[in-house]
Amino acid sequence: MAGKVKWVTDIEKSVLINNFEKRAWIQVTENEDWNFYWMSVQTIRNVFSVDTGYRLSDDQMVNHFPNHYELTRKDLMIKNIKRYRKELEKEGSPLAEKDENGKYIYLDFVPVTFMLPADYNLFVEEFRKSPSSTWIMKPCGKAQGKGIFLINKLSQIKKWSRDSRTSTFMAASSGKEAYVISLYIDNPLLIGGKKFDLRLYVLVTTYRPLKCYMYKLGFCRFCTVKYTPSTSELDNMFVHLTNVAIQKHGDDYNHVHGGKWTVSNLRLYLESTRGKEVTNRLFDQIYWIVVQSLKAVAPVMNNDKHCFECYGYDIIIDDKLKPWLIEVNASPSLTSSTANDRILKYNLINDTLNIVTPNGEIPDCRWNRSPPKEALGNYEVLYDEEQSVNESTERDLRSRSGQSLGSKGTRTSHMRPVPATWK
């Protein structure tokens, strides 16, 4: 039985277990020898903690990077992106170019965000510049829409800070219950009059060099209630939040489609109503911001060779078809809300396993991380740093001769000053 992968999981989800069983892998407990552990973010903390952690051997693999929170905690992601931009600026990189208003041309892809309480004064300064704006408060460490609320008056945040000083705000000083406050995208793209966000799955197999894959079968999550930007509805979270976890409590939640619409529907709709060029540009921008967000955290990420990670990217598109990165989830929900959702998630895990455990064999953390094209399933190579370094010379030559790179014109993005391979 030497050839069979021994697996453990602390997430009892059928989409996982069915995939392991399909490969005839053997289930073991975490106290036994295991090769593959699909774990929650709580468990990963223990695996790599200084006190309780243990050395992973070459034939062990886990589904998180030790300090994934550099990307998946809202405050740290913002911090890393801000730092990344400053560094590029210092280097004089053309990527850090700014427009006449002092906004980054290529790197302005997260809504203006501040940490609270740390950046309170900066926030107040920004708020006063546009007092009619709406802001969204999110606890840094929580997911699935928990603890989120909207404000549009300074008094509200003052009240919140007074109220929470006794309870959560105390913890905030210890860094646990910190909040981020972000400018609320109040001009979202509406389809059929409804607001939605995009959930995309991105697989990273190594940060240095960066290798990442985009899952083709992402989806849009729709609010079940009509979107009204009016402030009277600020309290009705169903209008503003598109998390299924929240929407499920709405009266109008539909259990057939679960408010989910495939990305291919979105593309068809946008191409039909707005044209092919702008649609391609939008998707190119989305791929761009995913790659940039990963590059922003790559230097600080503990690129442990036993790790891979499948992230859930949340993106909102505004009515000018500009995509905004809202947040990144380390443990995208594997709960299936509908039959289609179940198939999607089963396939997502299946395709992920096909890449990270080639041929379903016992993992070897020294694997080359260059899966053959046939093994990608519904994943597409989003960025491969190695390959792009090799290709960039050739590309320079080709682009100078005016040849287009992308196939069928869908991925030709000439707007970026630096080549980004997501082909």
Add this chain to the structure above:
Amino acid sequence: MIDEGTELSVTIAQIVQRLKGTHLHSQLEREAKECLHRPEIKLESLKEDVRNFLKESGWERKLQNAVYRELNILSPPGHPTAPPEHIKEPLVYMRKAQANWEKRILKSLNSMCTELGVPLARKRPVPEQKEMTNKWNEMGTDEPDLSRFRPVYAPKDFLEVLIGLQNPNQESCDEPSARSHWGLIQVPLNVPDISQLREAYPELDLTTSQLGIDDHTNVPPDLFEYEHIRIGRKVLSEQDSAAAQQYSRQGCPTGLRAQLWALILNATNEPEDIAHYEQLKAGVIHHDLLVDNLIYKDVKLTASNDDYYFVFEDFLYQVLLCFSRDTAVLEHFNYNSATPPKSCVHGKSGAEKVAVVYPPNGLIPFHGFSMYVAPLCFLYNEPSKLYSVFREMYVRYFFRLHSISSSPSGIVSLCLQFERLLQTHLPQLFYHLREIGAQPLRIAFKWMVRAFSGYLCTDQLLLLWDRILGYDSLEIVAVLAAAVFAFRAENLMEVTSLASAEAVLADLSTLKVMPLLQIFLFATVI
């Protein structure tokens, strides 16, 4: 018989008659008058100069497109002395069957009305009107209690009626030809066989490039796609309906489809179209109709649960509620075998009763009706534009899918065509399914009644509808239904019950329409 010359002049007279008094007519007159002030218009060559001006300013093209629309809708003139009902439907037994069917629907509607104690129509009190105005954009969030309402009929009820159709002039018991007794449709109509279809659909042959096949990701786009898109742009810039229709036979590129369809249909979104739509909207706000409940119910039962269309729920109400009040739709009853239902209401004085068309557009919606609109929501995000394209699609094509007629695009012909194609080219399959009690038409009927809306993936559905518009015919729908059976024939040969046959054909969302059509039409051995 009338000769060609007479036929042409009758047609011209009809079209002239119809275009007189239209908005376009007055616009043309105004333009012609105004251009007289232009220096290039000379008195000695007045007629010629005005004509040139109208040509260069694009008005001639608008007139051409309007004439083209009329030509598409007009049935070829029959004998000059033929009564108008012959234009609706030349065969007496079809007319009778349609009339009986209408009686049944109306009776069912009336009994629902009495049973539920809901009036056919009522004026909304002012506060309710205000509420309606406020929630216009979010009617979907409203959850009226619709449990007591049921669709007036579903496609399967309609199929039973079609199965029962008989031509009284045909002796059915003596010497039955074996073939006619295989299928469910028993009326003798001329339907095209494959060789006739090949002549009618030459662009679908294996050597002509098609969107839906030759734009596949593995095909280099410079072979066909780029050039096709370039031509599409040119067709749009010329604003020529006829050219757009021809172009659509090879498929419309996604980014140009919305404009191309509107051009083919001559469905405009001018200020007067928007005003018309707003007027209908006011009608919805002022009056509540019983059929509104049927529309709500239908949307809730179909589109609201659909993976592709649920996001457009509100648009569907905005289109369908307005549609039910649009008396301009009545005009299509000139060439539709159906006749708008009438209902008695009390006249203004309250004493006498007056018969009025009910609902105002003459159409009682049935289960699945909203699926005619749903795919169009992918193309038009402005309700007024969506509305005008849908209305035109309806009065040109969709009405034929739920009225009994002998038209080649009518549902009866489509059913017969479907059965004949299967019988001729897959006789074993047909026989097998019939033997196990799974008559193919019982499965395919629902697809055809909706022109496949809600069954195919939307991108594939739009490719199919490109061809409906391109060939100005619904025949292709029957061909596709047969092609689907051919494609799944192997699995179908193994099933032993209707339920398992239905299961094999339950999910059509993975099908690629164009290869299926192309292969069925041009690679079948005949």
